[in-house]
Amino acid sequence: MRKPVIAGNWKMYKLVADAVATALALKPLVANANHCEVLIAPPFTAIKTVADRLEGSNVRVAGQDCSTESEHGAHTGEVAADMLRDAGASYVIVGHSERRQLYSETDTFVNRKARVGLAAGLTVILCIGETLEQREGGIAERVVSRQLTGGLRDLTASDLDRIIIAYEPIWAIGTGLTATPEQAQEMHAFVRRVFAERHSEPSAGRLRILYGGSVKPDNITGLMKQTDVDGALVGGASLEAETFAQIVNYNR
Numbered sequence: 001m002r003k004p005v006i007a008g009n010w011k012m013y014k015l016v017a018d019a020v021a022t023a024l025a026l027k028p029l030v031a032n033a034n035h036c037e038v039l040i041a042p043p044f045t046a047i048k049t050v051a052d053r054l055e056g057s058n059v060r061v062a063g064q065d066c067s068t069e070s071e072h073g074a075h076t077g078e079v080a081a082d083m084l085r086d087a088g089a090s091y092v093i094v095g096h097s098e099r100r101q102l103y104s105e106t107d108t109f110v111n112r113k114a115r116v117g118l119a120a121g122l123t124v125i126l127c128i129g130e131t132l133e134q135r136e137g138g139i140a141e142r143v144v145s146r147q148l149t150g151g152l153r154d155l156t157a158s159d160l161d162r163i164i165i166a167y168e169p170i171w172a173i174g175t176g177l178t179a180t181p182e183q184a185q186e187m188h189a190f191v192r193r194v195f196a197e198r199h200s201e202p203s204a205g206r207l208r209i210l211y212g213g214s215v216k217p218d219n220i221t222g223l224m225k226q227t228d229v230d231g232a233l234v235g236g237a238s239l240e241a242e243t244f245a246q247i248v249n250y251n252r
């Protein structure tokens, strides 16, 4: 019922030639992956070329971020959501923990990005997740719940069907420490419960919740077996086509 999503976040890696080479290598390796949506998020500079080269394939393209502003104007350095769409992206990631931690993005800011992304016709991947201190301090659920409700504020019921949540515990990102499948399941079930309370049971039932944080070919299957894990947002292991394809083609 919920179609899984396996997404690769390339972060600030890859010049255009490398991005295209990786995308073209990936294309045939995942051509039969009808069980899930496959997407990659190249850096802004490579989106257009990668999207053009992937046209007609089952690999979709995402932006890693977008501006809070929807009107084109004097916002040096910003990329508007409709520019992403124009370049060939159909998804956008907002609220990644690296944006929150390194660039001080707040829930209000992330919420604006989600809204402009949706208004531009993109599917929005909203990232949430706690730090190690927050988990050890017993406030992980409180933090995640605040990020979820703050990030989704003022969205309409139809908007919610174009929202994907990525739960990425910060302590598991790029550290090689993955949440256990049970830890992921526990938080995903909590997220779905909060979503159901705030919105509705049917939309919570349709919500895809991805796990992110050191996802690799050898741990994807255990994660995907969990009832509330509907896919993965993969960083490091998505940079290489063969490794990422192994994750996409996990054992089902």
Ligand code: 13P
Pocket: 009, 096, 168, 172, 173, 174, 175, 176, 212, 213, 214, 215, 233, 234, 235, 236, 237
């Ligand atoms: P890693 O898979 O490298 O831990 O990164 C996860 C991530 O931040 C994806 O957005």
